[in-house]
Every structure is written in C-alpha cells, then in structure tokens.
Amino acid sequence: MSRLVVLGSSGQLGTMFLDLLQGRGEEFIAMDQADCDLSRPDHLMLPLRGARAVINCAAFTAVDAAEAEEDLAHKINAEAVGKLGALCRTAGIPLLHFSTDYVFDGTASTPYAIDHPRAPIGAYGRTKASGEDLLETSGAEYLLVRTSWVYAAWGQNFVRTMVKLLREKSEVRVVDDQRGRPTHVRTLAERSLALLDRGERGTFHVTDEGECTWYGLSLAIKEALGASCQVHPCTTAEFPRPARRPGYSVLDISKSESILGPAPHYLQRLRETVGVL
Numbered sequence: 001m002s003r004l005v006v007l008g009s010s011g012q013l014g015t016m017f018l019d020l021l022q023g024r025g026e027e028f029i030a031m032d033q034a035d036c037d038l039s040r041p042d043h044l045m046l047p048l049r050g051a052r053a054v055i056n057c058a059a060f061t062a063v064d065a066a067e068a069e070e071d072l073a074h075k076i077n078a079e080a081v082g083k084l085g086a087l088c089r090t091a092g093i094p095l096l097h098f099s100t101d102y103v104f105d106g107t108a109s110t111p112y113a114i115d116h117p118r119a120p121i122g123a124y125g126r127t128k129a130s131g132e133d134l135l136e137t138s139g140a141e142y143l144l145v146r147t148s149w150v151y152a153a154w155g156q157n158f159v160r161t162m163v164k165l166l167r168e169k170s171e172v173r174v175v176d177d178q179r180g181r182p183t184h185v186r187t188l189a190e191r192s193l194a195l196l197d198r199g200e201r202g203t204f205h206v207t208d209e210g211e212c213t214w215y216g217l218s219l220a221i222k223e224a225l226g227a228s229c230q231v232h233p234c235t236t237a238e239f240p241r242p243a244r245r246p247g248y249s250v251l252d253i254s255k256s257e258s259i260l261g262p263a264p265h266y267l268q269r270l271r272e273t274v275g276v277l
C-alpha cells in the first residue's frame, strides 16, 4: 500500500511531483488530462487499489478565462474535488489537494490566516473556494494546501514570461498594487509531501518566505538576469484584465513553518530558477 496517484501530472506542480518522487524512488501512477478528465466528474475512475494517497495537481488555472468559462472551471475545480474526496473516503486513503490565495478578497493588510473567511472576487477564486468547501464536507481524510504565485522553470508562469520580456523589450510596465508571496513548485511539492507523510491533515498555507508586488518581482528577475530593460510600476487600473485580482494576498505560513521549519526565501528560489532559464 505505498503507491501515490498524481493527477494533473503535466502541469507545473505535477511535473515537480513526478521529478521528486522519481528521485526518491517512490512508486506512483501519473495521470494527465487524457488519462483522467476532471471536467467529467460523474465519470471519474481512479486506480486506487494499492494506493496510499491521491495528489491532485489538476485544476482549471486560467484566471481570466475562468470569467467566461466558470461552469467548466466549476466542474474541474469544485465538483471533481468533491468527487475525488468521496472516492478517497471510500478507499480509506487521504487526498492532498491544492487551493489558492484567490479565495480571499484581498482587502487585508496583514497575512491571511488559514481560517479567514473565504470571499473570492473572481470566477477562478469562486470555483476554488467551492472546491475547498466540497472537500471539507466530502468525509475524506484530506490535506488542503493553499499557495500563491506559483512558478517553475517550465510551464506557464509570470517568471518565465517576464524573463522573455526583459530579454526582448527595452521597457516594460508591471502592476505595483497587487502584493503576494511568489512560490517555487519545489517548495510547494516538498513541503506538501512532508506534511502528508507526517500524517498532518486539514488546511495549511505553503509558500516561499518574503513578499512583493509583481513590479518588485520583476525588478528581482531583472537583477538576477542582469537585463538592461527599464521596468516601470503601474496600477491594476492601467492594465485592465477580464478577472479582478486581490490587491493583497499574502498567506500566513506560520502553521506550516512551525512544523517544517522556515520556508526558503523567494529571492533564493528565484535566482536559482532564473539561472537556468
């Protein structure tokens, strides 16, 4: 009974889990969207015989697209999560699931506590908040990990986009009125797995240490890259997008740090990542 079932195995986090588990010689089954489509929650089948846990890295993560496709996002981010919870409950194994800082409204000015009321301001956050709710009521033994501003040296993320822009453009403008905690997938995967393996259950926040705005993050990327491109701050209002985003979404990570020790600082992880891009 030692195999892990990893859903969303081709995404940023799923890829990191596969690398981590392979490196540790752990047995796992990787499932991508073709193997298991979460938009069809009524047809979900998982190979749970001999499994010790399910790790759900799959999600509808396109924040702007979710505004127009909320029904589809709800199926994947909410209904399917409730169904996964039910399957894990029946199998008697835990479900490790991931959620987002976007379940909060962004009006706070100190880090969001785990039990702060959820009040999403956009469709993506609404669907993820519903997923949390359905997981909590599924009867499953669950580990729910909220995180923020996730990036890797692969996949679609702000860091890779900014590296490309800084190399190609002479000037860029970046929003300076949204503040959060950038999180490398290695921090997220390693610390979530450590919590799972220690038998921790319930809700946790896991991010890298430190906080910044997207503008501040861009300056740090520029420095690590040694780029000459000019980076200018701008407001969210100057850079309209389909989805509203929380102005402040720093998560309080003290609970996970009290168990696992301090998280790495985001600047350390960022320099390592930019170094290989």
Ligand SMILES: NC(=O)c1ccc[n+]([C@@H]2O[C@H](COP(=O)([O-])OP(=O)(O)OC[C@H]3O[C@@H](n4cnc5c(N)ncnc54)[C@H](OP(=O)(O)O)[C@@H]3O)[C@@H](O)[C@H]2O)c1
Pocket: 008, 009, 010, 011, 012, 013, 014, 032, 033, 036, 037, 038, 039, 040, 056, 057, 058, 059, 060, 061, 076, 098, 099, 100, 101, 128, 147, 148, 149, 150, 151, 155, 156
């Ligand atoms: N990215 C962030 O900044 C961020 C911030 C906070 C929380 N999170 C949460 O962290 C978790 C991991 O995110 P990530 O950054 O790794 O996301 P990601 O790179 O966008 O990966 C999401 C994965 O979900 C898969 N997927 C999409 N629709 C699916 C469906 N209908 N059925 C099955 N799989 C489907 C995707 O498959 P395809 O590759 O085939 O599309 C992809 O492999 C998610 O729960 C996300 O909500 C992410």
